[in-house]
Amino acid sequence: MTTTLALGTPTGAATGASAPGLGRLTRVEMRKAVDTRAGLWLLVAVGAIAVLAAVLNATLGRPDTHSFTQVSGSVAEFTSILLPVVGILLITSEWSQRTALQTFTLVPRRGRVVLAKLAAGIAIGLVAALVGLVLSVLATAVASHPVGGHPWQNGLAVVGVALLYQGLALLGGMAFGLLFLNSAVAIVLSFVLPVAWGILTGVVNGLQGVQNWLDLNSTEGPLLNNDMTGKHWTQLLVAAIVWIGVPLAVGLWRLYRKEIA
Amino acid sequence: MRSELRPFMLPGMIAIEHLTKRYGPTTGVEDVSFICRPGTVTGFLGPNGAGKSTTLRVVCGLATPTSGTATIDGRPYRDLEQPGRRVGVLLDASAQHSGRTGRESLLVAAEILGVDRRRVDSLLELVGLDGTAAARRIGKYSLGMRQRLGLAHALLGDPGVLVLDEPANGLDPAGIHWMRSLLRGFADHGGTVLLSSHLLREVEAVADQLIIIGGGRVLAAGTADELLTGQGVVARALDPAALATCLRTAGLRYRSQPDGSLLVEGSTEDVGRAAAGASVVLTELRQPDGAGLEDLFLSLTSVDLDAAASGANSKEHAA
Numbered sequence: 001m002t003t004t005l006a007l008g009t010p011t012g013a014a015t016g017a018s019a020p021g022l023g024r025l026t027r028v029e030m031r032k033a034v035d036t037r038a039g040l041w042l043l044v045a046v047g048a049i050a051v052l053a054a055v056l057n058a059t060l061g062r063p064d065t066h067s068f069t070q071v072s073g074s075v076a077e078f079t080s081i082l083l084p085v086v087g088i089l090l091i092t093s094e095w096s097q098r099t100a101l102q103t104f105t106l107v108p109r110r111g112r113v114v115l116a117k118l119a120a121g122i123a124i125g126l127v128a129a130l131v132g133l134v135l136s137v138l139a140t141a142v143a144s145h146p147v148g149g150h151p152w153q154n155g156l157a158v159v160g161v162a163l164l165y166q167g168l169a170l171l172g173g174m175a176f177g178l179l180f181l182n183s184a185v186a187i188v189l190s191f192v193l194p195v196a197w198g199i200l201t202g203v204v205n206g207l208q209g210v211q212n213w214l215d216l217n218s219t220e221g222p223l224l225n226n227d228m229t230g231k232h233w234t235q236l237l238v239a240a241i242v243w244i245g246v247p248l249a250v251g252l253w254r255l256y257r258k259e260i261a
Numbered sequence: 262m263r264s265e266l267r268p269f270m271l272p273g274m275i276a277i278e279h280l281t282k283r284y285g286p287t288t289g290v291e292d293v294s295f296i297c298r299p300g301t302v303t304g305f306l307g308p309n310g311a312g313k314s315t316t317l318r319v320v321c322g323l324a325t326p327t328s329g330t331a332t333i334d335g336r337p338y339r340d341l342e343q344p345g346r347r348v349g350v351l352l353d354a355s356a357q358h359s360g361r362t363g364r365e366s367l368l369v370a371a372e373i374l375g376v377d378r379r380r381v382d383s384l385l386e387l388v389g390l391d392g393t394a395a396a397r398r399i400g401k402y403s404l405g406m407r408q409r410l411g412l413a414h415a416l417l418g419d420p421g422v423l424v425l426d427e428p429a430n431g432l433d434p435a436g437i438h439w440m441r442s443l444l445r446g447f448a449d450h451g452g453t454v455l456l457s458s459h460l461l462r463e464v465e466a467v468a469d470q471l472i473i474i475g476g477g478r479v480l481a482a483g484t485a486d487e488l489l490t491g492q493g494v495v496a497r498a499l500d501p502a503a504l505a506t507c508l509r510t511a512g513l514r515y516r517s518q519p520d521g522s523l524l525v526e527g528s529t530e531d532v533g534r535a536a537a538g539a540s541v542v543l544t545e546l547r548q549p550d551g552a553g554l555e556d557l558f559l560s561l562t563s564v565d566l567d568a569a570a571s572g573a574n575s576k577e578h579a580a
Contacts, residue, residue: 017343017418020373028372035369036360037398098356101323102414105350106373108322108339260323261314 020107025116030123033090042089043124046082050132053078058139066143067151072136072158073224079132080169084190087121087173092183104260114252118174125170129162136162154226161223168240172216175244178251194243216243270335273299273421273453275320280329282315289315290477292329297455297470299421302448304468305457308562312477313457314352317426320455321350333422345374348422349415354407354430359400363390363410366399367417374418384413404431412440423447425456429463441467461558475562488557489549496532497522497545507539508532524549 020028033039057071091114094100107113136158145151173190180186194217201211211218212235219239222232270276275297282289290312297303307313318324320331322338333341333348341347357366367381385391388409399407408431415423423444429437445467448454458464464471465485473481473488481488493515498504501521508515508525513535515525522545525532529546536543549556 017346017375019342020375024372024375028369031372032369035365036358038360093358097358097360098353099358101352101356102350102370104323105321105352106345106370108341108344257325259318259325261318 019109022112022116022119025107025112026119026123029090029116029120033086033120033124039086039089039093042082042086046079046086046128047131049082050075050079050128050135054132054135054139057136058143063144063146064149066140066145067149067153068136068140068155069153069158069226071139071143072133072162073226075132075136075139076129076162076165077224079128080166083125083128083166083169084173084176085187086124087170088177088186088190089183090117090121090124091174091177092181092186095181096183100260110255111252114178114255118171121170121174122167125166125168126163128170129166132166133159133162157226161226165220165223168216168220168244171248172244175247175251178255179247181251181255213238214242215239270332271299272334273451274335275303275331275333275422275424275453275455276335277316277320277331278329280316280319280331281327282312282319282324283327288477290319290474293474293477293479294329295470295472295479295482297453299453300448300451301469302444302454302456302464302467303470303472304464305455305472305474306461306464306558307457307459307474309459311459311474311562313459313474314426315477316474317352317424317455317457320424321348321352323352343374343418345370345418345420347418347420348424349418349420350424351408351411351415351428352424352426354404354411354428357399357407357410360398362396362398363402363406364395366410367413370414370417376417376419380417380419384416387416388413405433405436408432408440409436412443421451422453423455425454427457427459429458429460437463461555465554473558473561480561481557485554486548489554493524493526493549494529494532495522495545495547495549496525496536496543498536499542499544503539503541504536504543507535507541510539511535 034043053075054071057074058066094103103113104110140151143151173186176186176190177183180189194215198211198215198217201207201215213219216239219232219235222228223236228236277296278294280293281291293312293316295303305313305316315324316331319326320333320338322344330337332338338344338348361369364381364385367384368378370376371378371381382391385395390406390409390413394402394406399410402410408428412425412428415425425444428440432440444454444456448469456464456468468485470484471482471488472479495518496504496508496515501523504523505515505517508523511531511534513525513527513531515523518524529548532546533543535541536546
């Protein structure tokens with residue numbers, strides 16, 4: 001009974017407690033991404049796809065396609081199919097599971113919560129990239145190579161590209177999640193909209209020039225192939241602003257004005 | 262800065278002043294004002310859709326008021342440095358991730374609050390969710406278990422203030438009794454409690470102050486006794502007809518009750534004098550009991566049914 005009293009009794013001891021810092025909130029958000037069965041299995045699925053992609057790349061194809069650049073690019077492309085969903089759910093599960101009520105009562109500074117989620121998402125993206133890189137190194141090492149080939153050429157650049165690519169995949173997912181605040185809508189549209197846009201720009205003549213600037217998939221192509229020029233970087237930046245920056249900004253603006261219920 | 266303007270503001274005080282929240286053309290709450298003092302339990306009563314949840318969401322910084330203010334310790338909730346350590350909040354027990362275990366959901370909150378993990382286990386024990394229940398996923402919890410978990414969440418940061426929306430929903434009678442004594446103990450040790458309910462019986466036993474809201478407006482406020490004064494007194498006599506006659510003579514208005522007693526508009530002294538003057542033998546003369554409060558609650562909230570309905574609409578609008 002004494003514990004009961006102590007627990008149900010306000011002591012006011014914590015009056016001076018300070019707000020949780022960004023580091024702690026980021027750790028909390030990473031924990032929330034893996035402490036449910038759905039979240040954990042989603043990450044396991046991403047890992048399984050990466051393993052599958054690495055095995056296929058090491059065993060199939062001609063020897064001259066077994067370079068580190070190509071294996072890593074392919075592994076990154078395969079894993080980034082599901083990776084944005086991790087980012088989407090990081091945001092939208094707060095609404096589909098209605099935990100936003102508790103999250104924003106504990107931390108009323110909504111921007112800080114979103115910042116922690118972005119940091120956690122990017123961290124998860126980087127971990128996924130590193131796992132993919134380790135698998136790609138193994139796959140490249142065991143695969144057969146053409147005589148006199150240089151399978152490890154541009155190794156450092158490949159590492160950088162994989163980190164950037166997966167970071168963008170997570171950010172893109174979170175941007176869509178924040179824009180729609182609804183798991184189903186955000187997931188479906190994150191798959192459908194880029195494809196629809198790609199078809200549209202392919203069919204409509206006037207839009208074909210625009211595609212190189214406004215289609216994130218096609219602007220990321222040179223990145224994975226490791227032949228980025230100055231123009232390619234500008235195109236990637238423009239596409240990232242349109243597909244990631246704008247939805248993030250609009251979503252954040254709406255979140256600040258929204259009633260959490 | 263605000264607290265300097267309000268010297269009367271005590272630590273732990275919840276102050277709601279002229280709070281109005283509109284959703285487009287519909288009104289959620291209109292000019293709501295009341296104060297919850299440390300050491301007291303405030304029962305926030307009203308039918309569904311009266312504006313209780315809207316008010317509590319504004320108090321907790323989840324909604325922005327159209328006009329007016331809601332403060333705790335003299336500051337808006339959003340300006341509190343670490344609100345979870347000052348205010349324990351339970352707004353909706355169902356708003357928990359169904360895939361997380363009860364214990365894990367508390368551990369996540371404990372990490373945000375910087376609270377020792379051991380407190381999580383003590384609280385699970387306190388609310389009766391220790392052992393296997395704590396290790397189960399919340400999706401498998403009954404509403405009563407979710408309420409208990411929600412109360413553990415609210416108490417986690419060792420707050421001085423509790424804000425609870427319909428916390429008795431889904432609890433069995435023993436659970437309701439347990440929660441009442443917990444809240445009573447919390448207030449008796451200097452804590453401030455604000456709890457809402459649409460059922461008078463749930464709160465009248467524990468609340469020091471009742472705020473009755475309907476159609477987004479405060480319809481009545483005060484202690485149970487204060488609310489009942491002005492409701493008249495209950496009088497019963499050996500000869501009801503003689504009592505009625507002497508009351509009419511004395512100019513006191515009355516209403517016959519189904520149980521044969523009369524509800525008289527006046528004080529016990531007025532009725533006593535009238536009866537003594539006419540030598541009528543009284544067998545009962547008292548303030549109305551809880552049933553009177555129930556009548557008051559029903560009459561206050563049902564006259565406002567139209568307004569309450571528009572309140573319900575605005576709630577849907579918010580969702």
